[in-house]
Amino acid sequence: MAMILKTLIEGNELLTKEQMYTVDAAAIKNGISGSTLMENAGRAVVVEITKRFKCQPITIFCGTGNNGGDGFVIARLLKERGWPTRLILLGELGSLSDDASEKAKHWSGEVEHFNADCFDNSKLVIDAMFGIGLKRGISGDAARIIEEINKRKLNCVAVDIPSGVDSNTGEVLGVAPRCDLTVTFFRKKPGHLLNPGRDLSGEISIADIGIDTAFLKTVKTTIFENSPKHWLKELPHPVSDDHKFKRGSTLIVGGPSMTGASRLAAKSAARIGSGLVTITAPSEALALYASDDPSFIIKPYKNCNEIFDLFEDERFTSILIGPGCGVNQTTKDLVQKALSQEKPVVLDADALTVFKDYRADLIGAEKSCTLVLTPHEGEFSRLFKYTGDKVVRCRTAAEESDAVILLKGYDTVIADPNAVTIINNNAPANLATAGAGDVLSGLITGLLAQGMDPFLSTASAAWVHGKAAAGFGMGLIASDIPELIPNVLMELYEGT
Numbered sequence: 479m480a481m482i483l484k485t486l487i488e489g490n491e492l493l494t495k496e497q498m499y500t501v502d503a504a505a506i507k508n509g510i511s512g513s514t515l516m517e518n519a520g521r522a523v524v525v526e527i528t529k530r531f532k533c534q535p536i537t538i539f540c541g542t543g544n545n546g547g548d549g550f551v552i553a554r555l556l557k558e559r560g561w562p563t564r565l566i567l568l569g570e571l572g573s574l575s576d577d578a579s580e581k582a583k584h585w586s587g588e589v590e591h592f593n594a595d596c597f598d599n600s601k602l603v604i605d606a607m608f609g610i611g612l613k614r615g616i617s618g619d620a621a622r623i624i625e626e627i628n629k630r631k632l633n634c635v636a637v638d639i640p641s642g643v644d645s646n647t648g649e650v651l652g653v654a655p656r657c658d659l660t661v662t663f664f665r666k667k668p669g670h671l672l673n674p675g676r677d678l679s680g681e682i683s684i685a686d687i688g689i690d691t692a693f694l695k696t697v698k699t700t701i702f703e704n705s706p707k708h709w710l711k712e713l714p715h716p717v718s719d720d721h722k723f724k725r726g727s728t729l730i731v732g733g734p735s736m737t738g739a740s741r742l743a744a745k746s747a748a749r750i751g752s753g754l755v756t757i758t759a760p761s762e763a764l765a766l767y768a769s770d771d772p773s774f775i776i777k778p779y780k781n782c783n784e785i786f787d788l789f790e791d792e793r794f795t796s797i798l799i800g801p802g803c804g805v806n807q808t809t810k811d812l813v814q815k816a817l818s819q820e821k822p823v824v825l826d827a828d829a830l831t832v833f834k835d836y837r838a839d840l841i842g843a844e845k846s847c848t849l850v851l852t853p854h855e856g857e858f859s860r861l862f863k864y865t866g867d868k869v870v871r872c873r874t875a876a877e878e879s880d881a882v883i884l885l886k887g888y889d890t891v892i893a894d895p896n897a898v899t900i901i902n903n904n905a906p907a908n909l910a911t912a913g914a915g916d917v918l919s920g921l922i923t924g925l926l927a928q929g930m931d932p933f934l935s936t937a938s939a940a941w942v943h944g945k946a947a948a949g950f951g952m953g954l955i956a957s958d959i960p961e962l963i964p965n966v967l968m969e970l971y972e973g974t
Contacts, residue, residue: 488691490703492901493665495610495645497697501664504693512577515687516544520551520581522685523604523637523661527552528559530659531633535562537600539623541607541641542569547578548637549606550585557587564600566590568607568620592619596626603627605655606637610645610667615652627655636660639669640678647867648672648889656680664689668701671901672868673889701869704892704902706970709938714751714928715971725753726927729794730920731785731803731812732759737766739802739827739916742956744774746920747798749963750942752927758788782808786815796822796927797847800829801916810836817845822926826852826919834860841879848932849881852919858885873897882932884922886915890940894933902937904944913956918943921963942966 493501506512536556540549550565557563567589574582582589590596597603605627607620616624624642627634634657639645642654645667660679662670669675670682702708714725728747732740740757748755748771756775759767767776779785789797797816803809810832816823817840825840830853833840841861853861862878864871868891876883876893885891888909890902921939926932946962947954 488694490705490707491665491694491699492668492671492701492703493697493699494668494701497699498610498664498667500697501689501693504696505689508693510688512544513580515689516547516577516581517551518687519637519663519685520548521555522663522687523548523552523635524555524559526659526661526683526685527556527604527635531602533559533561534602535564535599536602536604537564537566537596538604539566539607540568541620542567542573542578543575543609543611544578545606545609545637547575547581549604550578550581552604552606552637553587554581554585562599563587564590564596566592566596566623568592568623592623596623597630597632600632602633602635604635604637605641605657608641609638610669612642612644612651616642616654617652621653624653624655633658636679638662639667640675643669643675643678645669645675647869648675649867650674650678654678659683661685663687666703668869668901671703671889671903672891673887676889676903700897701899701901704900704904704937704941706938706941706973708900709934710970710973712930712934713938713970714925714930716751720753722753723793725751726795726924726929727754727756727793728752728796728798728923728927729788730755730757730798730801730923732757732763732767733802733804733828734760734763735804736802737763738913741767741770741774742913742916742960743798743801743920743923745771745960746917746963747924747927748773749960750921750924750939750967752796752924755924756788756794758785782811782815785812789816789819794821795929796824796923798824798826798919798923800824800826801919803828805832810839814839814843817843817847817849820846821848822850822923822932823847824850824852824919824923824926826915827857830857830861837861845880848926849879850884850922850926850932850936851875851879851881852884852886852915852922852936854886854915869893869899869901873899882936884918884936884940886918892933892936892940898933900937902940902944904941904948906944906948908950908952908954909944909947911955914943914947914959917956917959942970
């Protein structure tokens with residue numbers, strides 16, 4: 479784990495609310511007052527608001543905690559700049575936290591309470607009701623305010639995190655506003671990237687409020703946002719003395735009928751740089767495979783033993799099983815044989831589903847390979863009966879299976895057996911198309927063939943996958959994605 483953590487770059491840490499409280503406390507202990515942090519936070523939000531919105535009537539909804547104190551600072555500073563500003567307080571002035579109470583004394587305007595005309599004349603609102611510490615579902619006036627914000631489709635800016643979003647999990651506690659902008663402080667939180675929190679946060683801006691990065695040492699950060707900063711130096715780069723064997727050899731097991739899945743994976747492995755890509759296919763389907771891209775090698779098989787021989791061939795430096803293989807005994811046998819190989823193995827789709835009633839044969843099996851599993855939520859739930867948020871479930875699965883787990887979705891989570899976790903945040907909605915997962919498993923296997931670290935291979939493949947799809951836009955189908963990979967790689971290599 480230490481070696482992986484060294485590659486994960488400062489600035490992309492995601493802090494749980496407990497970790498953020500620890501960092502805040504360390505900063506305060508070292509001479510930065512809570513009042514100063516609150517003033518800096520409010521000022522930072524005002525900077526971001528005035529960058530994006532013209533001067534207009536604005537309504538600020540404040541809770542009685544520190545998030546509400548930030549709201550009082552925002553209200554004061556906007557009013558000083560000539561913005562027509564209303565402040566609505568949920569609760570009584572006497573209930574404000576100490577720092578918030580101090581900020582309230584500097585607010586020269588009226589402190590209103592929730593009423594029927596709260597939204598009159600304002601198309602822009604500030605959510606400063608609840609911050610990252612929310613523990614209960616939102617109800618009462620706060621719920622009615624949020625429902626009205628959403629119903630009226632008002633422009634909304636959240637302070638730290640949209641009220642109602644759990645900052646650790648992204649889950650909604652009752653109700654939450656759909657925001658255009660969220661200004662958070664020091665570091666993002668997992669809930670900003672995990673759905674539905676990701677969708678509700680809108681654009682996320684991280685503000686510097688005077689907390690030194692040295693205070694990160696007071697917590698153990700193991701959750702990160704995916705970024706090329708983490709893995710770009712490890713991404714295989716073509717060099718002048720390369721040849722096809724030096725760039726790795728990928729073996730993909732193809733099935734008899736769903737041939738498109740393994741062909742998509744093969745094309746992706748080749749596009750990401752694998753020097754040789756071989757599909758081993760049933761003899762009866764050979765014509766279908768051979769009619770595709772001539773850059774692939776097609777090796778027919780009649781029985782499992784012929785595939786076993788390929789697994790043991792030292793020239794193959796990574797193996798992919800699953801896409802289009804079928805949920806059958808043959809697939810199960812192939813996986814169990816692959817686990818004994820001293821090379822990276824990626825299991826996807828059918829290679830996971832086939833173990834739904836035999837999970838101990840996969841999860842508890844002895845293995846010599848380096849293993850990567852790439853389930854979507856359905857495949858994951860059939861293998862792992864865990865409860866909890868996505869990060870917790872993915873980490874637990876990685877530890878139990880001693881594998882790198884990529885739990886697919888709009889908010890893909892990647893974990894290694896030591897609980898180091900990356901959340902991928904660049905996947906567009908258009909990736910919800912048949913075959914996109916086959917492309918992703920091919921990218922991972924192609925990088926593994928070239929000797930890249932399994933965790934970083936998986937993280938970089940997820941990012942490249944999302945970036946390629948985002949560059950296409952509407953109408954994307956899976957076969958478009960491999961053709962977009964070269965442009966993404968060119969951009970990455972030009973950045974080194």
